Amino acid sequence: MAEFPVAARPSWRRRGRLALAQYLPAAALVLTLLVLWELATHLWKIQPWLLPAPSAIWKAGLAAKGLLGPHTWQTAQETLWGFLLALGVGLGLGLLIEFSPLVRYALYPLLVVSQTIPIIAIAPLLVIWLGYGIWPKIIVVGLVCFFPIVVNTADGLRSADPELIALLRTMGASEGQIFRLVRWPGALPMIFSGIKIAITYSVVGAILGEWVGASRGLGVFMLRATNSFRTDWVFASIAITAILSVCLFGLVSLAERLALRWYYAAGRGERWEELKPSRLPKATR
Amino acid sequence: MNATNDYPVILEHMSKAFRVDGRLVSALEDVSLQARAQEFVTLIGPSGCGKSTLLNIICGLLEPDEGTIILHGERNAPRLGRVGYMPQRDLLLPWKRVLDNILLGPQIMGRDLAEARREALDLLPLFGLEGFENHYPATLSGGMRQRAALMRTFMCHHDIVLLDEPFGALDALTRRTMRRWLLDVWARFRQTILFVTHDVEEALFLSDRIYVFSPRPGRIILEMALDLPADRRERQAAAPEFVAYRQRLLQALGLEEG
Ligand SMILES: Nc1ncnc2c1ncn2[C@@H]1O[C@H](COP(=O)(O)OP(=O)(O)O)[C@@H](O)[C@H]1O
Ligand SMILES: [Mg+2]
Numbered sequence: 001m002a003e004f005p006v007a008a009r010p011s012w013r014r015r016g017r018l019a020l021a022q023y024l025p026a027a028a029l030v031l032t033l034l035v036l037w038e039l040a041t042h043l044w045k046i047q048p049w050l051l052p053a054p055s056a057i058w059k060a061g062l063a064a065k066g067l068l069g070p071h072t073w074q075t076a077q078e079t080l081w082g083f084l085l086a087l088g089v090g091l092g093l094g095l096l097i098e099f100s101p102l103v104r105y106a107l108y109p110l111l112v113v114s115q116t117i118p119i120i121a122i123a124p125l126l127v128i129w130l131g132y133g134i135w136p137k138i139i140v141v142g143l144v145c146f147f148p149i150v151v152n153t154a155d156g157l158r159s160a161d162p163e164l165i166a167l168l169r170t171m172g173a174s175e176g177q178i179f180r181l182v183r184w185p186g187a188l189p190m191i192f193s194g195i196k197i198a199i200t201y202s203v204v205g206a207i208l209g210e211w212v213g214a215s216r217g218l219g220v221f222m223l224r225a226t227n228s229f230r231t232d233w234v235f236a237s238i239a240i241t242a243i244l245s246v247c248l249f250g251l252v253s254l255a256e257r258l259a260l261r262w263y264y265a266a267g268r269g270e271r272w273e274e275l276k277p278s279r280l281p282k283a284t285r
Numbered sequence: 286m287n288a289t290n291d292y293p294v295i296l297e298h299m300s301k302a303f304r305v306d307g308r309l310v311s312a313l314e315d316v317s318l319q320a321r322a323q324e325f326v327t328l329i330g331p332s333g334c335g336k337s338t339l340l341n342i343i344c345g346l347l348e349p350d351e352g353t354i355i356l357h358g359e360r361n362a363p364r365l366g367r368v369g370y371m372p373q374r375d376l377l378l379p380w381k382r383v384l385d386n387i388l389l390g391p392q393i394m395g396r397d398l399a400e401a402r403r404e405a406l407d408l409l410p411l412f413g414l415e416g417f418e419n420h421y422p423a424t425l426s427g428g429m430r431q432r433a434a435l436m437r438t439f440m441c442h443h444d445i446v447l448l449d450e451p452f453g454a455l456d457a458l459t460r461r462t463m464r465r466w467l468l469d470v471w472a473r474f475r476q477t478i479l480f481v482t483h484d485v486e487e488a489l490f491l492s493d494r495i496y497v498f499s500p501r502p503g504r505i506i507l508e509m510a511l512d513l514p515a516d517r518r519e520r521q522a523a524a525p526e527f528v529a530y531r532q533r534l535l536q537a538l539g540l541e542e543g
């Protein structure tokens with residue numbers, strides 16, 4: 001093993017620059033597309049009910065603030081509860097699958113099959129069974145979200161380094177200690193990946209649940225807006241959906257950063273940066 | 286009983302085979318050895334001759350197919366949790382800071398953590414880890430990781446310690462410093478050490494006694510007590526006895542030059 005230089009803690013300025021380098025391209029791209037969109041609608045005089053300009057969407061959204069607020073709040077609540085349900089069930093099933101071979105063989109195939117059933121077919125049934133309240137939506141969100149959490153939890157727990165486990169055994173560790181000290185912390189990066197995938201599906205799941213029968217929520221609002229050709233409102237609610245999703249994803253990423261300090265402490269990103277071919281001296285290329 | 290108590294580690298006629306693709310592959314054959322209390326015993330042999338397997342058996346991760354293990358005079362006693370073991374890889378937990386990695390043994394054994402922490406902090410300079418206690422392992426150099434792993438082993442407070450090629454992955458220069466430094470640490474703790482290496486010089490500089498293993502299946506082909514200065518700092522690679530021992534070792538290993 002070569003003696004690699006000890007990675008120094010990056011300065012705040014450097015971190016700021018890295019963050020800027022990371023987010024600036026996406027922001028610039030979005031801005032460019034919006035400007036092109038705006039110009040196109042004016043240039044070709046596109047009818048507002050076909051494709052409204054971004055500025056028109058913004059104005060319509062602001063005007064309908066009082067209307068959009070409660071709908072958004074409703075969807076956000078469904079999303080959050082549904083996601084928490086998925087998290088609980090996902091972690092629980094993941095643990096069960098890892099610790100009971102019987103459960104693994106019985107459940108794993110069923111879980112995979114469950115993902116092939118179109119939610120669109122299940123959602124109306126849930127409404128029939130559970131009525132028009134919040135529960136069918138929570139369950140739809142849960143159904144959409146739990147799978148990546150289960151799979152990543154089970155696989156993450158399974159991916160523990162057997163030699164680490166052996167080392168702990170030589171120290172006289174119990175199975176519980178091995179789980180707490182090795183398997184769980186080692187699985188966390190994968191579990192967080194699963195949670196990130198899940199959270200990106202969650203808002204869409206809530207809207208899907210509202211689509212088939214609800215009195216409030218962004219899904220209902222979208223449906224009504226479409227039926228009355230308020231295309232600007234449709235786009236406004238799409239934008240809110242996107243923003244909500246990104247915010248939730250950001251929250252999970254933040255939680256991940258805090259929980260996996262060790263994972264990011266090694267300065268992985270910077271190491272990749274240093275190892276880019278363009279940054280290596282010519283002779284070693 | 287008294288005679289065996291002078292030998293914390295005794296192995297009698299141990300054999301071990303592994304099943305690989307349905308065939309039995311013998312890894313160790315009829316291995317008998319002992320280590321005296323506070324003795325530094327080195328096991329040397331070509332790669333794949335079963336040295337790691339032997340340590341895995343002694344620490345309790347594996348059971349031998351045949352033979353007896355006597356630890357502290359106790360025949361076939363449970364061994365997990367009673368022998369300090371440092372595997373070939375450093376195996377530091379990436380999610381624990383250096384100090385917490387070092388305290389893994391005391392934590393698992395349920396010892397008083399505050400006291401263990403005090404002891405660890407006192408010992409950090411000896412292990413060259415002062416100032417790095419709050420780093421994550423991924424930010425340490427290879428030598429430091431190895432020292433952290435060794436300190437973790439020593440913090441378990443077992444009087445038998447198994448070291449599996451602890452410096453095998455390090456460069457020649459670092460090995461040399463680590464060797465000196467291991468002796469300093471051992472001078473302080475004075476455990477019975479079983480040390481695995483494939484480096485002849487290392488064996489001669491460190492050991493009281495050396496067992497040479499044949500290529501697989503591992504058998505002991507030479508046992509050599511070293512009549513060299515007990516103070517390792519006085520051992521000279523150019524001394525005639527040293528040269529003679531080296532010659533015998535190389536010969537036994539089939540590496541003799543000329
Ligand atoms: N768990 C195992 N299953 C099958 N074969 C093994 C296992 N562990 C070790 N062996 C085999 O036993 C032999 C001795 O291995 P090892 O003890 O690691 O050798 P050394 O440490 O001396 O290099 C090797 O041929 C290896 O392939
Ligand atoms: Mg080995």
